[in-house]
Amino acid sequence: MYLRGESPVASRQSPVKGQGGWLMPMAAFIIVVMGLLAAGMARVGSQTSVAGAQEQISVQTFYAAESGAQYAMNRLFYDTASTVSRSSAANACAAVSGSTLNLNAPGMLNCQVSILCQESVDTGNTTSFFSIDSSASCGTGSLTANRHVRVSTYIQ
Secondary structure (H helix, E strand, O other): OOOOOOOHHOOOOOOOOOOOOHHHHHHHHHHHHHHHHHHHHHHHHHHHHHHHHHHHHHHHHHHHHHHHHHHHHHHOOOOOOOOOOOOHHHHHHHHHOEEEEEEEOOOOEEEEEEEEEEEEEEEOOOEEEEEEEEEEEEEEOOOEEEEEEEEEEEEE
């Protein structure tokens, strides 16, 4: 079968002269490029997921701050059974100012709202102006958001 001193490897020769293993480097190049693309896609997917969660918490925080402002407005004008007067609105403003709401409704978990209310009167002392500041904070850890809403109203 083989001549003496001849090895089986030495008897195999490439059918095309000058052909030398270009397929292996090409395969390694393709594997490296595909690996980099996969890593890039995984990173983009991860960042998109975090951005979506941050946007959701930001919207949630805005609605929490808005709810705090609506709560204060309700206390100023609709919390009494009698007709609302300037003095009752001023008393309600003082009562609600400095209060903190811990929201626990579905969609508002881990939200805290701080309310400040300030009253000012015009020069003729005929109109009371109220400025309500509602600051909300929602989320935990690295996914938190803070929003601030200011509402102004008056009563004569």
